[in-house]
Amino acid sequence: MAERNGHDRDDDPPGTRQPGGTIIEVRDLAVGFGERLIMDGLDLDVRRGEILGVVGASGTGKSVLLRTIIGLIRQRRGQIRVFGHDMGTIGERRRRLIEQRWGILFQHGALFSSLTVKQNIQFPMREYLKLSEPLLDEMAMVKLHLVGLKPEAAERYPSELSGGMIKRAALARALALDPEIVFLDEPTSGLDPIGAADFDELIATLQKTLGLTVFMVTHDLDSLAGICDRIAALGDGKVLHEGTIDEMKQQRHPWLQAYFNGPRARASHVHTRSRGA
Amino acid sequence: MAIPAAAWQGGERTGGRLALTGSWNAEHAAALEGVVAAALAKSTTAGPVAIECSALVGFDTLGAYLIHKLATGLGSGGHPVEIVGLTPAQRILLDEVSVTIRQPEARSELGNAYRILSDIGEGVVDAGRDVAGGVSFFGSVVIALGRLFTGRTRLRFPAVVAQLERVGLRSVPIIVLISFLVGAIISQQSVFQLRPYGTVQFVADLIGILSLRELAVLLTSIMIAGRSGSSFTAELGSMKMREEVDALETMGMDPIEVLVLPRLLALIIAMPLLTFLSAMASIGGGALVAMVYGGVSADVFFSRLQNAIALNTFLVGMIKAPFMALVIGITACIEGFAVRGSAESLGTHTTASVVKSIFMVIVVDGLFAMFFAAIDY
Ligand SMILES: Nc1ncnc2c1ncn2[C@@H]1O[C@H](COP(=O)(O)OP(=O)(O)OP(=O)(O)O)[C@@H](O)[C@H]1O
Numbered sequence: 001m002a003e004r005n006g007h008d009r010d011d012d013p014p015g016t017r018q019p020g021g022t023i024i025e026v027r028d029l030a031v032g033f034g035e036r037l038i039m040d041g042l043d044l045d046v047r048r049g050e051i052l053g054v055v056g057a058s059g060t061g062k063s064v065l066l067r068t069i070i071g072l073i074r075q076r077r078g079q080i081r082v083f084g085h086d087m088g089t090i091g092e093r094r095r096r097l098i099e100q101r102w103g104i105l106f107q108h109g110a111l112f113s114s115l116t117v118k119q120n121i122q123f124p125m126r127e128y129l130k131l132s133e134p135l136l137d138e139m140a141m142v143k144l145h146l147v148g149l150k151p152e153a154a155e156r157y158p159s160e161l162s163g164g165m166i167k168r169a170a171l172a173r174a175l176a177l178d179p180e181i182v183f184l185d186e187p188t189s190g191l192d193p194i195g196a197a198d199f200d201e202l203i204a205t206l207q208k209t210l211g212l213t214v215f216m217v218t219h220d221l222d223s224l225a226g227i228c229d230r231i232a233a234l235g236d237g238k239v240l241h242e243g244t245i246d247e248m249k250q251q252r253h254p255w256l257q258a259y260f261n262g263p264r265a266r267a268s269h270v271h272t273r274s275r276g277a
Numbered sequence: 278m279a280i281p282a283a284a285w286q287g288g289e290r291t292g293g294r295l296a297l298t299g300s301w302n303a304e305h306a307a308a309l310e311g312v313v314a315a316a317l318a319k320s321t322t323a324g325p326v327a328i329e330c331s332a333l334v335g336f337d338t339l340g341a342y343l344i345h346k347l348a349t350g351l352g353s354g355g356h357p358v359e360i361v362g363l364t365p366a367q368r369i370l371l372d373e374v375s376v377t378i379r380q381p382e383a384r385s386e387l388g389n390a391y392r393i394l395s396d397i398g399e400g401v402v403d404a405g406r407d408v409a410g411g412v413s414f415f416g417s418v419v420i421a422l423g424r425l426f427t428g429r430t431r432l433r434f435p436a437v438v439a440q441l442e443r444v445g446l447r448s449v450p451i452i453v454l455i456s457f458l459v460g461a462i463i464s465q466q467s468v469f470q471l472r473p474y475g476t477v478q479f480v481a482d483l484i485g486i487l488s489l490r491e492l493a494v495l496l497t498s499i500m501i502a503g504r505s506g507s508s509f510t511a512e513l514g515s516m517k518m519r520e521e522v523d524a525l526e527t528m529g530m531d532p533i534e535v536l537v538l539p540r541l542l543a544l545i546i547a548m549p550l551l552t553f554l555s556a557m558a559s560i561g562g563g564a565l566v567a568m569v570y571g572g573v574s575a576d577v578f579f580s581r582l583q584n585a586i587a588l589n590t591f592l593v594g595m596i597k598a599p600f601m602a603l604v605i606g607i608t609a610c611i612e613g614f615a616v617r618g619s620a621e622s623l624g625t626h627t628t629a630s631v632v633k634s635i636f637m638v639i640v641v642d643g644l645f646a647m648f649f650a651a652i653d654y
């Protein structure tokens with residue numbers, strides 16, 4: 001549902017359009033800084049309508065992978081296709097159109113510090129949608145409500161928000177244009193467990209109702225068990241394994257064993273809850 | 278098909294059916310607002326209303342909110358409004374966005390005259406606060422210096438050296454260049470004005486006294502305020518923004534000691550040195566023009582220079598330099614610590630730092646001029 005009909009969407013190859021089609025395709029990716037290769041020969045697929053959890057030890061390059069896919073870091077080698085378009089060869093104009101179809105929640109929020117929360121949310125709307133001023137205000141309030149922020153937060157500046165509120169406000173901004181893909185970099189870190197569960201539920205709701213595709217970097221085992229359709233584990237510059245949480249638990253790789261069968265995993269819901277279809 | 282529309286069907290007096298078609302999403306945002314307004318305007322029904330959504334291509338949060346708004350608008354007369362033909366997923370989305378927006382009440386509009394008065398008042402209070410803040414900051418610096426000299430804290434020597442390189446060494450080329458050029462320009466003007474009187478050689482007196490007493494220290498101060506003062510403010514300000522200053526304090530360190538003192542000491546050491554270089558460069562520039570353009574021989578120029586200037590001419594300029602350093606450093610650091618959370622505030626304070634330092638430098642220079650005149654030095 002919620003299929004958009006803009007001319008840019010009509011350019012997408014048909015394979016990427018139906019649910020389950022490959023919406024992001026990463027092939028043989030190599031990324032490095034200076035001498036050091038962070039990623040070498042990484043392959044990854046994200047399918048339309050799924051929530052993909054990306055895990056990996058700190059410093060394995062989860063944030064770098066995310067930033068490479070959205071074009072903030074240039075790859076040394078390899079190909080990235082988003083909506084079936086090769087991001088390496090796509091023109092500037094087409095790239096802008098694609099950028100309107102994804103929303104990004106950065107690890108540290110990256111809200112504009114000199115704008116209020118409301119203005120932050122309205123910023124992309126003002127740029128790309130032709131809305132009247134009252135409707136802009138109302139939509140900002142709707143997005144705030146959607147992410148569970150109180151209306152009072154609208155007029156505050158980012159420096160006046162708590163860490164969790166920053167996360168929520170940044171998500172509201174990421175959702176401003178009703179994107180097809182959202183990239184979330186550790187959305188629930190720094191939230192209290194109840195807030196984190198709400199956040200998970202919100203993301204799952206949006207995925208179900210808007211047909212959103214979610215690329216979520218996370219360390220939160222509850223999110224992984226609760227809402228992720230598939231999980232990709234990064235390590236050694238590659239995807240160690242991808243699959244459902246149950247498949248991950250069967251893996252022999254020592255890090256995966258430690259991660260999914262460790263004490264924290266046992267304490268969380270990984271063993272008691274598994275996601276239905 | 279994609280164009281969104283809302284059509285009233287069978288306008289019986291007792292109720293109505295509003296059929297929505299097209300895709301109600303952000304792409305058609307402008308059209309959608311019109312559609313909703315028109316549908317509301319045309320609503321003549323006096324009974325219950327059904328909003329028929331089965332023919333919709335789809336909607337996103339914007340469309341969902343507008344459907345909610347439409348329903349609320351139609352229901353305002355007290356008649357029930359039903360939204361029918363939704364898929365379960367669409368129903369959930371509609372529920373998610375169904376908020377009644379309570380616009381925060383607009384701040385009471387004050388008259389222009391009132392606002393001007395309140396701005397002036399704020400300006401005066403701010404100026405007073407600036408002075409008080411400056412004095413109290415200076416106090417903390419003096420206390421920190423006191424601790425330093427009584428040996429209760431150590432001097433962060435590497436930091437001072439690093440700052441000295443940045444504010445001192447790296448400013449040399451630009452200050453020398455600017456001073457040389459200004460000296461040359463003043464010399465050229467002087468030669469030009471003195472020539473009718475046949476007293477071209479007095480250009481040496483003029484350049485010598487002017488450079489040593491005023492020009493060098495003013496040029497250096499203004500350059501340093503723009504170059505180093507602004508960077509102090511920006512550095513301290515961004516540290517403040519990212520809570521680095523708070524982190525320092527919680528580790529039991531005094532930000533004034535760690536951040537301000539090294540910068541201030543480096544400035545106080547560097548300023549006299551730079552002032553000296555600036556004076557030499559501007560005399561050099563003046564001499565060159567006097568010789569080439571004014572036809573004054575080197576012998577004449579330098580013997581006049583020797584006659585014209587005494588040790589006190591030189592000292593007047595040099596004594597001022599550390600005070601200028603203090604004024605610039607303290608202004609820059611106060612502004613840096615005044616930065617609040619936003620990027621905009623960083624910009625405002627950096628600008629304020631440069632403007633206030635230059636203003637203060639000129640005021641201090643004026644005070645010194647009065648002082649030296651009074652003691653006839
Ligand atoms: N701009 C950069 N320049 C140099 N190295 C970088 C840069 N950005 C990241 N790195 C390096 O790349 C590696 C991967 O970093 P990344 O931020 O992707 O880690 P991560 O997997 O997201 O970790 P975490 O879970 O802690 O957020 C790290 O070793 C980091 O030092």
Ligand SMILES: [Mg+2]
Nearest residue numbers: 062063107185
């Ligand atoms: Mg990261």
